[in-house]
Amino acid sequence: MLLGREDDQRAIDALIAAARLGSGGALVVTGDAGIGKSALLDDAVARAEGFQVLRVTGTEAERDLPFAGLAELLRPVTDRIEDLPHPQATALATALALRDGDEVDRFAVSAGVLTLVASLAERRPVLGVVDDALLLDRPSAEAIAFTCRRLLADAVLVLVAVRDPDAAPWSSATPHRRTLAPLAPDAAELLAEAAAPAGLDPHQRRLVLELAEGNPLAVRELVRDPGRLIGPVPDAPPLVPQVLAEAFGERLSRLAPQDVAVLLAAAVAAGDLAVVARACAADALDLHALERAEHLGLLTVTSARVAFSHPLVRSAVYAAASTEDRRRTHRIVADVLPAGDADRRAWHRSAAALGPDAAVADEVEAVGRRAARRGAHAVAATAHERAAHLSTSETVRARRFLAAGDAAASAGEDANALVLLDQALRHDPSPHVAARARLVEGTAAARGGHLRDARDVLTAGGAEAADAAPGLALRMYAEAVDACLYLLDVPGAVRAADAIERLLAAGETDDDASAVAVASVAVGMARILAGGGGIAPIRRGVQLLATLPTRDVPPGWDVIGSLFLRESGAARSLVADALEQGRAAGAVGTLPHLLHHVARDDATTDRWQQAAAGYGEAISLAREFGQVTELAASLAGLAWVMARQGRTAECLAAVDQARQLDAADDVRMGEAWIRFAVAELHLGAGEVTTAIEEFAGVTAWLEDLGVADVDLSPVPELVEALCRGGRSDEALPFAVPYLEQAERKGQPWSLARAARVRGLLAPVDDVDGPFAQALELHAGTLDVFEVARTHLVYGERLRRARRSVDARVHLREALETFHRLGAAAWADIATAELNATGLSVRRREAGPVTELTPRELQIALLLADGRTTREAAGALFLSPKTVEYHLRHVYTKLGIGSRRELAAALRESP
Structure with missing residues (x-):
């Protein structure tokens, strides 16, 4: 029985009871070596009656064997892997070396573990036990931590024992931790009396308690040989690990050298008894030495394993051996391993x-x-x-x-x-090696939010590789343009684009279609950012990418190009297709980037619900995977949507989170969206003076940066704010260059906004022409919010010209769209304008859908779209029970009870 751990046992009992009832979770148990973490986990296993127990203990010897820990954890249930969705089954089976396969996404493996464990829990509750978690191989640890983070409504409890609670990935696996404190003096004294082979005299008891400092393992080890106890040096008490190491070392010294050699074989062979036996036979060693070591309490022998009593015992055995003996033992173990164990054999030969x-x-x-x-x-x-x-x-x-x-x-x-x-x-x-190194270095820097470093590395790498590796040079220059886009670094983007065009003109990269396509898109992006015409190269690049196999398309480039075109049709459909393919393949790591761009696309159509949900999922995954650039950009995008819906608290919360990131200064694109969002928030709330200041500030900031992409300009909103504030005479200096830029770009979206500006500034008798042109141009775009804004200001101008009947037509159009989008503040403005024409229109209250969390909204949208619970769970990398848990909350908030009602509620609500 455990002594002195009653509070810890009660806490774990409560978790076991909750898991039994379908409310799962995870707990990280921390504490010093020997403090009793393993004993507490053993006790939990004994108390979890009726649970399917999956258990693994990390070992130093298997730390570099991919998924060795996961294979041990799932060993009792590997026959259930084939029941998983095909992509997850393939990924997990390949990872565990149960079948051969192509390269798999590491996050798809994690998703497979989650789905497998959740499916097991539908039959009976599951207890996962991970001991010595810091010694697990990294891929196994990441997959288990991924699962822990998603346990909510499943009958699954995972207990993890780890010394350092801040070590990745366990630091983020669960917010629930329990640190084991040293035993209280009375409990330590009881343990000392119970563990001593013979009674302790008072002096020995005092020394044991002083030296052990409440560490249970130290107590047990010290009482085995009370005769060797000596008092601590004043002011320098020995550290507990040192005490334990000395105790184990002393016991090892009682064994003959040949017996220690057997223990070394066990330490090197990771406790595999069959391998240890063959190694001993090959080296003429007596396997019965294990019995003698077991008698001394150094290890335990089962039918298949040799388990050291503590990792410190293995460490002591390995440390006590000479370098020559270690190499020799590794060589022998490599020679006796089974023929199919190539990975383990290679590691042992490398150690030898x-x-x-x-x-x-x-x-x-x-x-x-x-x-x-x-x-x-x-x-x-x-x-x-x-x-x-x-x-x-x-x-x-x-x-x-x-x-x-x-x-x-x-x-x-x-x-x-x-x-x-x-x-x-x-x-x-050499240039080729340098080019590949710089490409990896630059893209990693960009992913981590270090965009200036990424730009510099990629640009320099492209120049160095231009002659020897032109295809790689194109890729680096293209990635440099992408970094410059996030940085809003116009000169940097133009320099990279110029370099790309020189390489393309030289014609030495024609055999690398992927690089050529990506480079074409990048050139167009850079030209547009600088205010030039870049649509043609983007279209060429997107068309070429569409002809290539998916594996040849660098992640995200097909999506970026399609969005820049701002067109409907096959090119734009690539965006949604890329996301669905990523979900289907379980490629979780690519999703933050794709989700961010798809949400941005949704936000420029009438799919604002989907945009908010997509940004929410991108934020969650980007934060989990450390993709800082996508995290900053997605937070900014969410702020933009929340601002247009008039949801002030949510908008400002996203703004605050984005600006607190280390990458905030680099992700200037995100800052532009944030400043735009804050200004929109003020304008929608009727705070016109503040809105003018904010829009004018963004405009000046973008001009200082040299950003001339008319689609990033807030001039139409600034002109509208100035007109609302009775300061239309101040608008012309902003409007003139904007109109020139829009004409130069020549796209319907830009031209429609420009026509709206002309309508706002036109003499009262000449408003119909520009506004009619704007609405005609809007018809070629998907951005219904922009259409509604045009209807609104057109209606406002008509009402002020005393053309109330004509005004009502446009104001009603605006009001209906604002209601459909959930743009409450703008709906209020349209309502007030309609009432000013002599009608009596009541304000509509926001529907309960706005109360849903991003996760609840994402689940509601998928289920309302016709997906089953399992399909929604697979798409979001959650368990079906977790989806059902969130769905119950959705039903409660919306006051409904069926999926048919859910679909109707989402259709009727913004």
């Missing part, structure tokens, strides 16, 4: 290598390639790095460091990626 060894390096590199295919990029990075160190050729060493850096970047380990890429360049500074 005395220096560079080309053959071993090849084996370890193969481990890295297999790990990458299974989505275990962190392990792949380690393998490629080890292979690089073992390489005998400088060129090969550089190639392997490059692969390691690429894998580290894919794993989200950007700092480590930079170190590895630098190593690659030290060994081979």
Whole structure:
């Protein structure tokens, strides 16, 4: 029985009871070595009667074996993997080496784990136990943490024991933590009396309690040999791990050298008894040494495993061995491993290598390639790095460091990626290696929010690679333009675009269709940002991308190009298709970028509900995956939607979160949207003077940056605000250059807004022409909010010209659209204008849909669209029970009880 842990036991009992009732979750148990974390987990397993128990203990020996921990955790239920949706089943089975397959997305593996565990919980509650979590291989840890974050309404409880609660990924796996404190003196004394082989005299008891400092393992170890107890040095009490290490070391010294060699084999073989037995036979060692070690309390032997009593015992065994003995043991274990265990054999041979060894390096590199295919990029990075160190050729060493850096970047380990890429360049500074290194470095910097660094690295890399690797140079210049777009760095974007055009004109990249297509889109983006005509190259690029296999299209570029075109049709449909493909494939890591762009697209149509939900999901995933640039941009986009709906609190909350990010200064595009949103908020609320100041400030700021893209300009809103404030005479200096820019761009969306500006400033007798032209141009776009704004100001001008009957037509159109979009503040303005024409129109209250959280709204939209609960769960990487949990809240808030009513409520509500 456990002593002194009654409070901890009660807390876990409450979690077990909640999980049994379908309210799951996770708990991270922290504390020093020997404090009793494992014992508490063992106690929880004993108390969880009727639960399906899945358990794994991390080990140092398997830390670099991809998904080794996950394979052990799921070993009792691997037969259920085939019941998962096909993409998840494929990803998970491939990751666990249950089948061969193409490279899988590491997040798809995580999604598969979640779905598997949730499906198990539909039969009986599940208890997941993860001990020594810091020793798990990184891919397994990430997959388990991903699952922990999504446990809400499933009969699943996951208990994780870890020393350092701030270590990734466990620091973000769950907000629930419990730190085990040292035992109280009375409990420690009871434990000492119970654990002592013979009674302790008072002096020995006092020394045990002083030295152990309430650490249960230290108490048990110290009372085994009370004769060797000595008092602590004054003012320098020994650390508990030191006390334990000394205790274990002393017990090891009682064994014969040949017996210690058997323990070393067990430590190297990760406790696999069959492998230990074969290693002992190969080295003429007596396997019965394990019994003698077991008698000393150093380990426990079962039918298949050798389990050391504590990780410190294994550490003591390994540390006590000479370097030569370690290498020799690794070599023997490698030789006796089963034929199919290639990864483990390669790692052992690499540990046995005395220096560079080309053959071993090849084996370890193969481990890295297999790990990458299974989505275990962190392990792949380690393998490629080890292979690089073992390489005998400088060129090969550089190639392997490059692969390691690429894998580290894919794993989200950007700092480590930079170190590895630098190593690659030290060994081979050739242009091709430099180009690949710079591309990885630059894209990683951009993803992490370091856009200035990304721009500089990519631009310099493109220049260096132009002659030797023109295709890679095009990619780098294109990515540099994308970074400049977020930075609103017009000169940087133009320089990169000029360089692209020089390369394209040289005609040396025609065989790289993907690079050419992406570069064409980038050129158009840069030209538009600078106020030029960039539609033609974007259209060429989008058309070329549409002809390429999906695997050849760099993530997001087809989406970006389509959105820049602001057109309906096949090109724009690529946006939604890309998102659906990402969901179907379980490519969770690509979703923040796609969701951000799809939400931006929805926000410029009549799909504002979908835009808010999409931004909410992008924010959640980007925060989870550390994609700072997409997080900042999505928060800004959400603020923009909330402002137009007049939801002040939500808008300002998103603004505050975005501006608190470290990347806020770099993501100027997001800042532009934020400032636009704040100004819109004031204008919709009737705070005209403040709105004028805000819009004028944004306009001046964009001009200072050299941004001449008319679609980013708030001049139409500024002119409207000036007219509302009776200051239309101040509008002309803003309007004239804006109208010129719109004509130069020549797109319907820009031209419609320009025509509205002319209508606002036209003499009262000449308003019909420009407004009619604006509405005709709007008909070629999908942005219904812009149409409504034109109807509103047209109606306002007609009413002031005493043409009330004509005004009502346009004001009613505006009002209906504002109501449909949920633009409450603008609906109020339209209502007031209609009433001023002599009608009596009542204000409509906002519907209850506005009370839904982003997650609830996302689920409601998917289910109302006809998806089943399981389909919605798969799309959002949640469990079906969690979807049902949120759906109950949706029903309660909307006052409905069926999915048919849900679809109707969403249709009727903005």
